[in-house]
Amino acid sequence: MIPELGHFALIIALCLALAQSVLPLIGAHRGNLAWMALARPAAHGQFVFMLIAFLCLMYSFLVNDFSVLYVAANSNSALPFYYRMAAVWGAHEGSLLLWAFILSVWTVAVTVFSRTLPQAMIARVIGVMGLISVGFLLFMLMTSNPFERLLPAALEGRDLNPLLQDPGMVMHPPMLYMGYVGFSVAFAFAIAALLGGHLDSTWARWSRPWTIISWTFLTTGIALGSWWAYNELGWGGWWFWDPVENASFMPWLVGTALIHSLAVTEKRGAFKPWTVLLAIFAFSLSLLGTFLVRSGVLVSVHAFATDPRRGVFILAFLSAVIGSSLALYAWRAPRVKSGGTFSGFSRESLLLVNNVILVTAAISVLLGTLYPLILDALNLGKISVGPPYFSAVFVPLMLPLAVLIGVGPITRWKQDDAGSVLRRLIPMLIGVTISGLAVLYVLTRHMSIMTSVSVVIGLWVIVTALRTLFERARKGQGGWLGLPRAFIGMTLAHLGVGVFILGVTLTGAYSIEKDLRMDRGSTVIIAGYTFTFEGVKQIPGPNYTANQGTMHVTRNGKEIAVLHPQKRTYLVQTMPMTESSIDIGFFRDLYVSLGEPVDNGAWSVRVYYKPFIRWIWSGALIMALGGVFAASDRRYRIAVRNKATLEPNAAAARA
């Protein structure tokens, strides 16, 4: 009964999504206020029915209703209840439901926080989001119904993929989808502006907080995914340039470019057509990400679904969305006047360089991700693009960008004197270089050119961000308390980049990884830590049995940690899983995982020393925190509260 209710709720949601999209869009075109006014109630109705559908599926998981095919395929009565809830988005059908549900959440948020928008604008924005929802609901109902019955019912479920039974995986997909789907708001704003022909600074100010919030979710989601891979895949890497990771990284790169170009459009009225294009691309890449992961065109650690029919639908949907929005862009964008002149050296021109670099990076990831697929589809051979390609392209692109982070925020809008900016920065550059290299030499005694350059650049980003902050607090009104949140947000995000660069560089250069055979009682010394292997014991888990090893870690005779890496065998899928054990530290992680039993109680073991690896995720989280600050800036809250929209200049003067 409950699954049928969920299925029925999806059908009603589809009808409401149709009403939410078609009528307000036509109403906005014809100037019919009554039709435009339908947008909000239809969006609220759609949300209610999406919520019902979502709760129905979750209920089916919680009560172990194995007469539902999706539940039977992805759950088990021995699965702990929190993983049963997370199993809702553990595979294809449920992820789509999550996607569509999150879209309706974002739509309701738009209806609530955009009361000051002109009626036609809001009708178009909600209408466009409704159209996207129609696409996803049709997709679900036609090819991937999560409520499909399994008759006769299974006695027991096939269990959730053991790889996904991890706290990181519980949170990773919702966060990632909040980011992906959030870009639909920026996209809808861009399309609405193109349709209405009002592409001005006000439009940029409306889109900005939405874009920043989605970017914040996406950043957190990607960081969680990376952390999960580090914990769960058992070999201590944090990023693999796997196509599925790339799928989430491309929208992030373009979204980051979008945040920066929106700043220019809001403050200076420049870059308008470019900003709109970026908004379209950011969302298109989010859709592409969904397509890549969920259609089964890739096979990787994440790709669990395989069904070509679905691929064809998403591909058609993708072409319809990208094709129609680019056609609209080609038709309308030439009329948009890009205002705001600026000179060759100004904050605008630096941000333009930022955009070029970020978009180039996104294109190179796209090339490395899609080229093997295209060759394969055309029967031209099977190839793959190795991680060295991405590093070779990324490092030379990102390091100059990081250098610019220190320059951009202290450069004036419109025009600045390159000489005077440089004169302010050179003492810092010298200071950072000398102190950075000295510390690195004292601590490590050996350093390559690349490591030294990256460490200096990482420190440079941190020091320049802090200095900008102190300077602003000293000179601005109200001191520290008077700092605008947008400014704090920007500084934090840049600080995060610096922390991230240091983490990546130091982990890459100074990690010690040993794969070795360890007998019971044998020891190995890595980076001053003594690891003593105490053997392996069998222990039971809720839905698995595990061989659990014990590893004592001491340093100078003092006990540092006792680690318990496991080799689990999940009972239902009889799938072995390596569960690493990690002693977490601010400056280093000690990482141990079990390989295979060799003989006489000896095992092959991975023992890793990973300096500064926490800084990678901390950097990403600091960036995300910056996003939270920036999105909650006073001028956006005022824009929500006041009926009258602010003059763009007034906002620019304050920030």
Added chain:
Amino acid sequence: MRPQRKKRLMLVLLIVIGISAAAALGLSAFKQNLLYFYTPSQVAEGEAPRGRAFRVGGLVEAGSVKRESDGLTVHFTVTDTAKSIPVTYKGILPDLFREGQGIVAMGRLDDQGAFKAEEVLAKHDANYMPPEASYAVKKAAMEAMHIKPGQKP
């Protein structure tokens, strides 16, 4: 030239230079890092390059897995059911590496014609094998029936 034009020109130049530098960089890195895939039959017939890394995939032949006493060095053969090639790998194998299962190995041929793997990937869930591995097996089966891969039998 008017300042407006000059500015535009500057920007366009900047973008063109940036993009072409990135393109040159990207394409050369791309060429160096392309990994081609060969089936065990192709490797046995000498189609695979010597001294350059490539990928090979198929099934781990039953009974072929031998471990050395260091617990890390593993020898096994990979087959597409028509031909098989010997593989050596030093390190910890993925969780789902088993005899009779599909795997893909990345590495290069040594002087004796054995494949030294730097990385071994197994299927990552219980339901299917890596697409390259199943492709290799299907291709061998089709060639046994004198059909080119890609054609409908």
